[in-house]
Amino acid sequence: MEIGIADYLGEINLSGFGRMMCLANPRAVSDAHLLVLAKCFVAEYITDDTCEDNEHGVVPAQLYPQLMMGTFTIEPTVPLAGYAKEWDARTGSSTLCQAWRGAIASLHEVATPAQAGRLKHALATLFIGFGGESGWRLAQRVPPSWEYLMERQLNSFFCSMILPDVAAGYELSPQLYYLPEVQRALRAAALSSNLMNDVYSLWRDLEQKSTAFSLPLLLASEQDLPLETAVERTIDLHNELIGFFQAEKTRLTAAYGPTLGRYLADVLNWLAVNRHWHVTSDRYRRPA
Numbered sequence: 094m095e096i097g098i099a100d101y102l103g104e105i106n107l108s109g110f111g112r113m114m115c116l117a118n119p120r121a122v123s124d125a126h127l128l129v130l131a132k133c134f135v136a137e138y139i140t141d142d143t144c145e146d147n148e149h150g151v152v153p154a155q156l157y158p159q160l161m162m163g164t165f166t167i168e169p170t171v172p173l174a175g176y177a178k179e180w181d182a183r184t185g186s187s188t189l190c191q192a193w194r195g196a197i198a199s200l201h202e203v204a205t206p207a208q209a210g211r212l213k214h215a216l217a218t219l220f221i222g223f224g225g226e227s228g229w230r231l232a233q234r235v236p237p238s239w240e241y242l243m244e245r246q247l248n249s250f251f252c253s254m255i256l257p258d259v260a261a262g263y264e265l266s267p268q269l270y271y272l273p274e275v276q277r278a279l280r281a282a283a284l285s286s287n288l289m290n291d292v293y294s295l296w297r298d299l300e301q302k303s304t305a306f307s308l309p310l311l312l313a314s315e316q317d318l319p320l321e322t323a324v325e326r327t328i329d330l331h332n333e334l335i336g337f338f339q340a341e342k343t344r345l346t347a348a349y350g351p352t353l354g355r356y357l358a359d360v361l362n363w364l365a366v367n368r369h370w371h372v373t374s375d376r377y378r379r380p381a
Contacts, residue, residue, distance in 0.1 A: 108376040110134055117366040118260035120359075126260045129199045133212065134253055136192035137219075143189050144223040145305050153230040159189055160220040166190040167197045167213050204259045207267050215252045222248025226306065238311045242284070245308075250290070250367065251283035257359035265356040269349055278341040282360055285334035286367050288327050293371040295324065296379045335364070 114131045121127045140163065144156060166184050170177075184190040193216075200209050225244045229236050236244070258265050269275060291307045298307050308330075313323035342361060346354030371377045 108138075109370065109374045110138070113366060113370040113374075116369065117363045118257060118359075119362070121260040122262035126203050126262070129196075129203050130256060130260050132192075132196040132199050133256070136189075136196040137252055139192045140189055140219070140223070144226065153227040156227040157224055159187060160223060162187055163189050163193055164217060164220055166194050167216060200256075200259070204256070205264055208256065208259050208264060211255060211267070211270060212252060215255060218247050219249075219252055222246075229306070235311070235314070236306065237315060238308060241306055241308060241311055245287050246280050246284055248287075249280075249283035250286040251280065254283060254286070254360055254363045254367075255279065257363060258356055261359065263352070263355070265352060269353050269356075272349075274341070275345060275353070278338050278345065278357070279360065281334045281341075282338045282364055285331045285338065286364055288331040288334070289368055289371065292324055292327055292331075293377045295320075297377070338364075 110131055114127050114134065115121075118127055118130060121130075143159065162184055165180075170180065184194070197209070197213070200212065222244050226248065255270075288308060291309060294305070295307060295309055298305055298310065308327045309320060309323040312318055312326055313320050316323070318326070339361070342354070342357040345357060
């Protein structure tokens with residue numbers, strides 16, 4: 094309620110976010126640290142639903158202003174008294190902005206400035222990806238699979254999985270986190286998780302005629318494949334990405350030391366828990 098999610102409480106309770114956070118962060122130093130990550134995860138969930146143009150969302154033409162306000166909300170506001178009232182009114186009426194305002198404020202209570210900045214940078218990238226999807230809808234255009242996979246490296250679970258050190262009370266230095274090879278490994282991990290999400294969300298996309306884009310559906314259409322074969326190819330891509338991440342985890346740990354190794358191990362645990370969550374959460378379970 095405090096972070097502007099009243100309209101989502103029923104869905105959140107059914108989705109099992111709390112269990113997800115506990116399993117994904119088994120070495121959390123306190124319940125308060127877990128709650129901070131849970132707030133960030135819920136805010137991302139609200140952002141995703143807003144951008145998918147469902148009953149909580151907006152029409153594509155209105156999406157970029159929403160994302161602009163979301164980006165504005167997560168950064169310190171310039172003190173211009175003549176505009177503060179209007180800014181507060183507009184962002185205060187947006188569930189997306191309210192959720193991120195509360196989540197970022199809580200994050201600053203337990204994270205270092207560099208860790209908080211890490212998430213803000215990732216969110217800016219995420220919002221660009223959502224904007225790309227909005228462009229497809231505005232143009233009434235179905236993207237080819239290569240373009241979809243490009244967009245999904247921006248719009249992924251990346252924001253959700255990059256703060257395990259916040260929960261566990263240590264810090265991966267920016268000098269290690271921003272190494273291009275570390276970023277590449279993390280992007281591969283996040284993309285793999287989104288391809289897994291495409292598979293587990295497929296029944297809902299079909300039955301509810303969702304506006305979401307999905308790799309199995311794109312592959313089936315552009316390559317004239319049976320849907321089952323398209324799903325298998327999506328799974329093959331997922332497994333390729335997981336294999337790459339695991340190999341890089343071993344190599345990067347040997348090259349840069351145990352702190353990076355611990356961080357990458359925590360990310361790998363997050364990936365496993367996220368898959369378990371997809372299997373067990375009511376959000377993805379198909380009705381009997």
